[in-house]
Amino acid sequence: MKMEIIKPKKFTGYHATAMIVAFFAVVVSVNMVMARFAVSTFGGTVVDNSYVASQKYNKWLAEARKQQAHGWTASQIIRVQDRVAVMVRQADESALKNAEITAVAEHPVGRSDPIILSFVENDAGTYVSRNALPEGRWKLRIAISHGGNKMALAQEVL
Structure with missing residues (x-):
């Protein structure tokens, strides 16, 4: 029986860039959705001062x-x-x-x-x-x- 050695793929700058862009895309998307919910459901001020x-x-x-x-x-x-x-x-x-x-x-x-x-x-x-x-x-x-x-x-x- 012959055993194959699997070589790991290289982690390149492209992979790092894609991960960083994906992370910030998720953060910005969640912030935009939450801001939209906050603005559309806000009932006004409870107390002015x-x-x-x-x-x-x-x-x-x-x-x-x-x-x-x-x-x-x-x-x-x-x-x-x-x-x-x-x-x-x-x-x-x-x-x-x-x-x-x-x-x-x-x-x-x-x-x-x-x-x-x-x-x-x-x-x-x-x-x-x-x-x-x-x-x-x-x-x-x-x-x-x-x-x-x-x-x-x-x-x-x-």
């Missing part, structure tokens, strides 16, 4: 506790044709009637100016915006007031 927000944190907690004490609940904002609607209930699940509701609709990535919405009571506890809200994704900052009590909430509308 985190230091100022930290100074107001305890006040916000106190307001949230006060808001929870009156037990109001608001439904998810829904679209009704070109308007938006919300149902507001009291702690005993009865409709909250004659409340004043306003909202500021902001585009999540600032593609358009904020839109101020005012609401009118359509049915008992159901409020519909007077003005239209354009199609798309919007973040609504809603303010509800009734009998000296206030409630603030933020919801997204698609």
Whole structure:
């Protein structure tokens, strides 16, 4: 039996160049994909100035506790044709009637100016915006007031 000796292939400069180019191509491709995902899914700023927000944190907690004490609940904002609607209930699940509701609709990535919405009571506890809200994704900052009590909430509308 005759044994063959296999000679290893030479590692040349071409091989080294190909490996380096392939490595950086993968790194750049992954970075571009991740950057695309980050830009397309970014919902905007949460807080404009985190230091100022930290100074107001305890006040916000106190307001949230006060808001929870009156037990109001608001439904998810829904679209009704070109308007938006919300149902507001009291702690005993009865409709909250004659409340004043306003909202500021902001585009999540600032593609358009904020839109101020005012609401009118359509049915008992159901409020519909007077003005239209354009199609798309919007973040609504809603303010509800009734009998000296206030409630603030933020919801997204698609």
